[in-house]
Amino acid sequence: MQALGLEVLFKGKNLVRLLGGLGVALKISLISVLISISLGILLGLLMTRRNALIRLVLRVYLEIMRIMPQMVLLFLVFFGTTRALGWDLDGETSSVIVFSLWGTAEMSDLVRGAIISIPKHQYESAEALGLSRSQMYFYIILPQAVRRLIPLSINLITRMIKTTSLVLMIGVVEVIKVAQQIIEANRMASPNAAFGMYLTVFLLYFIACFPISVLARGLEKRWQ
Amino acid sequence: MDAAVIRDYLPLYREAALLTLRLGLLGILLSIVVGLFCAAVQFLKIPVLQLLAKIYIELSRNTPLLVQLFFIYYGLPKIGIKTDPAVCGVAGLTFLGGSYMAEAFRSGLESIPRIQEESAVSLGMTRLQAIRHVILPQAVSVSIPAFVANVIFLLKETSVFSAVSLMDLMFTAKDLIGLYYDTTEALFLLVVFYLLILLPVSILGTVVEKKVRYAGFGT
Numbered sequence: 001m002q003a004l005g006l007e008v009l010f011k012g013k014n015l016v017r018l019l020g021g022l023g024v025a026l027k028i029s030l031i032s033v034l035i036s037i038s039l040g041i042l043l044g045l046l047m048t049r050r051n052a053l054i055r056l057v058l059r060v061y062l063e064i065m066r067i068m069p070q071m072v073l074l075f076l077v078f079f080g081t082t083r084a085l086g087w088d089l090d091g092e093t094s095s096v097i098v099f100s101l102w103g104t105a106e107m108s109d110l111v112r113g114a115i116i117s118i119p120k121h122q123y124e125s126a127e128a129l130g131l132s133r134s135q136m137y138f139y140i141i142l143p144q145a146v147r148r149l150i151p152l153s154i155n156l157i158t159r160m161i162k163t164t165s166l167v168l169m170i171g172v173v174e175v176i177k178v179a180q181q182i183i184e185a186n187r188m189a190s191p192n193a194a195f196g197m198y199l200t201v202f203l204l205y206f207i208a209c210f211p212i213s214v215l216a217r218g219l220e221k222r223w224q
Numbered sequence: 225m226d227a228a229v230i231r232d233y234l235p236l237y238r239e240a241a242l243l244t245l246r247l248g249l250l251g252i253l254l255s256i257v258v259g260l261f262c263a264a265v266q267f268l269k270i271p272v273l274q275l276l277a278k279i280y281i282e283l284s285r286n287t288p289l290l291v292q293l294f295f296i297y298y299g300l301p302k303i304g305i306k307t308d309p310a311v312c313g314v315a316g317l318t319f320l321g322g323s324y325m326a327e328a329f330r331s332g333l334e335s336i337p338r339i340q341e342e343s344a345v346s347l348g349m350t351r352l353q354a355i356r357h358v359i360l361p362q363a364v365s366v367s368i369p370a371f372v373a374n375v376i377f378l379l380k381e382t383s384v385f386s387a388v389s390l391m392d393l394m395f396t397a398k399d400l401i402g403l404y405y406d407t408t409e410a411l412f413l414l415v416v417f418y419l420l421i422l423l424p425v426s427i428l429g430t431v432v433e434k435k436v437r438y439a440g441f442g443t
Contacts, residue, residue, distance in 0.1 A: 080411050
């Protein structure tokens, strides 16, 4: 225990503090995921419209969000808006903005993919059976699209959780930062704390993401 | 925006971009090696190794690169494994990328229906010939889109290298903002340089994807 620096974990409130740090990261991902999913569904539906201008604008937005590393986006919002617009955003708000913008783009593409993956004959058959447009979407298209969509959006949640580790770099006190503080505070008593603490953080992220991944995979298999 | 400032900064960013590219490409190449190994082990169902590959893939895919890097860079020296920042960056990227590549290759291999191998064998091919001439060509073409996505993903992930004090693009930008407060110029160059790295890869990827789309017989 001493050699691996794991004893620090059980000293005082260290474990609770670490979990609190993880809580901050999870809170940011949860808020961003909720915003991303609702806006993403909206934009995804818009992307399947025939209007070329709407499609072009959304496509450009999607490509920009996809190609820029999330770290760069975080810097742009956190440092850039302060200088350019005079906003004084704190780290948490900036990260929610960035992750929502990015998540919305990813989600909209998933929605678009799920809708266009429904073969044309499904629409035609529905029409041939005399269903109205809203009936067609409600009974035929959406149930199938949603089945394809749910596993993919659950995957987006794990990606979001993993990405929130980046907020450390713009000064949000989350789980890695708390680990750093604990390591610093116990530098003398437990010189090996860095090993135990970072291992714990690693495992905490794994425990947060693994069940969600398993769920996504299970649903995907079942609904194939 | 001040053109003189941008001119001053350019050489710094060029250095940083080269570092990003060098470490990124090395990490991606090693990821491909690790990924091929893991996919092969799983496809050929080699006992023990198959299980280890599975555990590795789950650990790597469900944790962020930043945390992996911190563990390698600050954690491992405590049990006697010391690495310099560049090695650590490449090791971290390989640890992350290996599993993503493995999944891309594995899904390619698995997408080829059993009947293909059986038909090949019934035509008198050995198992190796069947894999070489029938399964792999199709599997590769199925894997390409995921492979390209992974390359771009891994290049983007290099942006966390600054956390282990590698002087990459993020590090340079943050450093310059802290030193001179020319935020607009520093961020502008940051975006431009990432675009210079990522756009060609993305465009090339789309072209390659279109060129090799020849699998999917009978679907």
